[in-house]
Amino acid sequence: MTAGTVTSSELLSVVASRELAARRTVFAGIGLPTLAASLAHLTVAPELEIVYESGVCGAHPSHLPETIADAVLITGAEAVLPMPTLFGSVLQGGHIDVGFLGAAQIDKWGNLNSSVIGDWHHPKARLPGSGGANEVMANSREVFVVMRRHDVRSFTEELDFCTSPGPDRALADGIRPLGAGVTRVITELGILAREGVGDELKLAAMHPGVTAEDVRASTGWDLQVSGDLSVIEPPSSEELALLREDVDPERVYLR
Amino acid sequence: MTAGTVTSSELLSVVASRELAARRTVFAGIGLPTLAASLAHLTVAPELEIVYESGVCGAHPSHLPETIADAVLITGAEAVLPMPTLFGSVLQGGHIDVGFLGAAQIDKWGNLNSSVIGDWHHPKARLPGSGGANEVMANSREVFVVMRRHDVRSFTEELDFCTSPGPDRALADGIRPLGAGVTRVITELGILAREGVGDELKLAAMHPGVTAEDVRASTGWDLQVSGDLSVIEPPSSEELALLREDVDPERVYLR
């Protein structure tokens, strides 16, 4: 594989890593978010600490972890916190700059569904549910969403169910939001972005060769286009080298 | 010293120890409560565990502890809990059978004052305050009070301030009580007792040579006398031997 052939995972990891510039703490699951955070640590965010939902802070794993609770994340870590401390003092306490989330569906306000497809009481497909996603959304300063699939079924006008609401829905429910909600959605087509309360997700940038119309056609709502729409700089050879040689040399996630 | 001369501390410790029969957990401070609990463990309550306000459970101290946080209570203990766990899960969670408390003033319902003598805003004497006493009262199944001084200033019709209220005051405040409040008050004159909500402290037993009138005269309210008033059996030579030889051989607290 040359630097010219960039896989989807590499592309998403590199683009997500750039968005972490100057961040201090990131709440991330295993896979693309960890790859992005690890690359950011080597490039744009040298002080970055990854906090795992399992309670691990400051991991120094000997091998690539396969889950957020992998034994290799614990041995040699700086701290392993009980779950009430992790969720109560660290996450709800406001110590997370960026939370990474995935979802089956996202709407224009950055609200997320990871519970069901169809009606909750009689679902067509029962999905895993919130896990900690509801809390990551409610308490992180901002949330990044990485979605491999950018299509009208996932980017939808109306969620089948809202598992993890952004601040606009919280406000409408009479609850004061603590974070900005989803500020970046990174996909194979480009980046959608919003600032915070009252904003909807707009197309902010596209990968080379993708048009705004391509993205709008793949989005289930009437996607607005940002005034300063840009084209995403392709992964540099330095970024790719770090990702391939230092972050995931065994290519466990860089499929 | 022969078995015939029994000090005040010995008397109170022995009498209090008997009241711990068949209890499993006791929340105790250092001094008379610990002596009583330790003796009870050797006699009437072999399964008794002392839980200390500092977080220590199942202590096996090498020396007589001087405070509830003495280093000798920690080394070799079965568990040392963080304070939120101790107060939240153990005490408020309902794991304490008997809490020991002292106070500057007690009233007929077993309400306690350990905050001030005089008006709270302009006190004649500022006392230490609640510490954990309010919680011990609110959450223990029952509370034992050991008071060396039995006089009308301490056993009072009306408290200057209620730091640690019994269940009757809690109910009047609209709060559902979890424990019975003070069920035993052990003094140099005898034992006052009550069962729980709605009962007042009555004279239940006296030491040999003390009359009911003596106790009533030393009590600041119109003390009622129990129908089955008894005379307290003096400390046995076996109780005294255990106390002097096993519990406090250096006579640190058996003054």
Add this chain to the structure above:
Amino acid sequence: METARETELDKTTTMREAIAAHVRDGDTVSLEGFTHLIPTAAGHEIIRQGRRDLTVVRMTADIVVDQMLAAGCVSKLVSSFVGNSSAGSLGELRRRVESADPEPLVFEEYSHYGMICRYLAGAQRLPFYPLRSYGGSDLPQVNTALRKVTSPYPAPDGGTEEIYVVPPVNPDVTIVHAQRADRAGNTQIWGLTGVQAEAVYAARKAVVVVEEIVEDEVVRSDPNRTAIPAHAVDAVVHCPRGAHPSFAQGYYDRDNAFYRSWSAISKDKEKLTAWLAEWVHGTRDHAEYVDKLGEEFWEGLAVGEALSLPVDYGRRL
């Protein structure tokens, strides 16, 4: 000075006796362990003993819950994540929820912190526990246990402030797996400690399953390591490798291959039934299950040594 219980209670028993004594039909049973130290062997013994109509409370309902569902033990599930970790789906759970096949499953859905706060409220005898989750979520519409309280203090802007709360959960019994305990039940856990201590304190009864029962001196050399004190424990069961296919930090690694295989097994009801017949009903106890997997298998999950450096508790001179 004598302030200690020299005659500790011995609470050790067999898994069979512990489940027979402490888990009854219709009970609310909490099984905790977040990815690490999942009490699988206890779940299997519940299946062997044919318990029915259980309400299972578990943050991450994963393979052991799918197995208990398939064995017909469970009528209600209280959980915040129903999936086979990151390895796929739970076939039986999806059939129960999506098609009421073979029968409906009552499902009470939370988020992780909602479950944690339910345990905290249960452990602390609180009527409710507040948390900054759920604002604007659809979860309160399908779970009426999620309610709001108005704060008696002004919000930062001077107005009133509302917050969601969850009710306590007080399981009839909580079962957790741990690395080691003494015979009285003082239980030490390292690595991920999850919500085990809170789940135990919230329960009326608690069963602790351990890799090792150790001498009192081991526990007492490091009292800060005791996550669950003896006074909260009713039974101690020695059951090595009882957390498989999950892992026990320092004892054996996670069986990732089994996690990956579970999606295919559980998707096919016949395969799932055959698996239960062979591995649960077909084994007398967990020791037989361990033997059946074989020494070569266990060598594949073996881990090397990484000892903690000691701390000095000091002693009076």
Add this chain to the structure above:
Amino acid sequence: METARETELDKTTTMREAIAAHVRDGDTVSLEGFTHLIPTAAGHEIIRQGRRDLTVVRMTADIVVDQMLAAGCVSKLVSSFVGNSSAGSLGELRRRVESADPEPLVFEEYSHYGMICRYLAGAQRLPFYPLRSYGGSDLPQVNTALRKVTSPYPAPDGGTEEIYVVPPVNPDVTIVHAQRADRAGNTQIWGLTGVQAEAVYAARKAVVVVEEIVEDEVVRSDPNRTAIPAHAVDAVVHCPRGAHPSFAQGYYDRDNAFYRSWSAISKDKEKLTAWLAEWVHGTRDHAEYVDKLGEEFWEGLAVGEALSLPVDYGRRL
């Protein structure tokens, strides 16, 4: 894989710099440590630097608080126990409260668990924290921060249930003493761990004072021992014996004689002033205070060794 911060921040600094940078006149300052690991040396440096108008938050207001009061640093105290342990009274505190001598002290009185819950609410960004204390107490009459909330769930008898709550406390800075930390601030505490972690998480800034700064490998050999992770710490101060007259488990014992002497010193304003002049204003820093006490004195507080047995975290083969 590279998921770690190889370039840790070095947050080590001197006590003088830490107090100068993080404690300002008028600040709310939490000093925690329940009998064990009391941050006395930090209190003394606050006195040396002449801070004024502080609100001190501390569960057990004891000798160091009496000293800070006497030095004129404190205008308000938030506490649940104002006494010299079991050894007697705090003379300056009693003069301030009983006679407004030399000036009044604003005093906000709680119980221990009320203080703990204020820290928990502060750490968890909750608007309030419920607790089963205070029902029928006179404390809510003198402390209007103690309020009631009605539970949205029925009481066991089917009626409504009320419960007291406390508001969060968010100190401008929390200062704690600990046995050891790495240079980034990962802090390990053993023995009594009190409420230090919650007090740190509740604060806007946190200063950790330690007996020892250790290599990263020491901390990382036992990550469960880390009570306070680096992300919550702003400054790390190496200050051996900085908890005197309290103790540091495994390092030195409690100076009970000093506790007993404090009642007489503090009862007499002249003696107290002279003590501060000699031991605080008269020493440049804590190292000089330690030297002044002398090696023979410290030998009297020395403790023997009682090492914890290691646990095995395991490593992938």
